[in-house]
Amino acid sequence: MTLPHDRAVRVLVADDSELFREVLSSVIAVEPGFEVVAVAADGGAAATLARTLRPDVITMDINMPDTDGFSGIARIMADTPTPILVLTANPTEAVGFRALSLGALDILEKPQATTNLAEYGALLRSRLRLLAGVKVIRHLRGLRERRAPAPRAAGRADLVAIGASLGGPRALATLLRGLPADFPAPIAVVQHIADGFTEGLASWLATECRLDVREARHGEVLRPGRVVVAPTGHHLVVSEGIAHLSDAPPVDTFKPSVTPLFLSAARAYGARCCGVLLTGMGRDGAEGLKAIRDAGGVTVAQDEATSAVFGMPKAAIELGAAERVLPIDDIPRLLVELTR
Structure with missing residues (x-):
């Protein structure tokens, strides 16, 4: 499955930090082929927005107040299966991989203070476009x-x-x-x-x-x-x-x-x-x-x-x-x- 070339990839950004939501939204939407349809401050809000907005792909932070990323992923994959890219601050920690066991598809490091945002944005957008073309739940034969x-x-x-x-x-x-x-x-x-x-x-x-x-x-x-x-x-x-x-x-x-x-x-x-x-x-x-x-x-x-x-x-x-x-x-x- 691939998205039509003339349609923007619709992205939902979930992160408890307002700064990160703004940074991620800006580096995603800088390219015309992407649209940030909404942002969420916790996993529960992300699950609700995923159900109503049906984004193509979701970026998900793990450590968030109220409903964390794990709970959000579990709800999304049960109610509105959507490709999810987990963003984590520490790639060497094992905890982020629990999110993949719940159904998220991929994992990427969050940008740091010294990160080149232009390079990071290009990497992030390529991942999002790739994941947006994945049909998460398959009932195919063949x-x-x-x-x-x-x-x-x-x-x-x-x-x-x-x-x-x-x-x-x-x-x-x-x-x-x-x-x-x-x-x-x-x-x-x-x-x-x-x-x-x-x-x-x-x-x-x-x-x-x-x-x-x-x-x-x-x-x-x-x-x-x-x-x-x-x-x-x-x-x-x-x-x-x-x-x-x-x-x-x-x-x-x-x-x-x-x-x-x-x-x-x-x-x-x-x-x-x-x-x-x-x-x-x-x-x-x-x-x-x-x-x-x-x-x-x-x-x-x-x-x-x-x-x-x-x-x-x-x-x-x-x-x-x-x-x-x-x-x-x-x-x-x-x-x-x-x-x-």
Whole structure:
């Protein structure tokens, strides 16, 4: 879904600070293709305005009086599902990711006193336009029902490689929660997210599951039950039993990109690798997932019904890269079966 080019993106701004409401409104509305339809001082007011005004996208602060951002997001996603961009003052804190688990789609750092507002505004508007084209609740059929043929019996997987983009933090939390503390294989993750947020993402995921989740470090050993997350500004690639951080150029505009991880996993592990491609926009990871399948590994794509955005899984399915297309709640059971 995309908005017509001749229609402005209608934005609702929610923040308890009058100064921030003014700053955000000004940097959003400076471009003709955007309109701030209203501002709200707390989550409850934002939910009410979302129901009456039906904005295309909402910016949401978390810490607000009366009704905070978490409550506002929960109400909006229950009553008037709308794409939500969470704005937080501290990207390293895990608390902002709770908002993504409630249904918000993306997270971005608030502007600081030293922030170049022209650059920040351009970044913010690009995110808002992207999110405004996302249909939050999907009741679509199509490719989800055209499942790939049942795969051949697979050997034991010694590595699980996972890629995700928009909607990914929530999907990752669901997947990792379903794995036991003694999960016998290492897990390598690439999640597209704003710069500086991977430390907070890893910290939050560690509180959501029984596994050891951390940002990946160059040269560290891949251990059973450990989840390593690609850090900001580096591709995560693997050799046999070792994680590496690469400063190679962006792939499909992303750094980190899912594709380098999957390609390296296919080379190093072959049939002993399982690749999982989760919700996200675009096609990053599709070619890499195909490489894992061609090497004999098991490949999985999240299904349309449980994906916030079906772009990346759909691209993999169309390419013939996904052996199995599964709801997010079914993927943990498969990973347990493959690693025992």
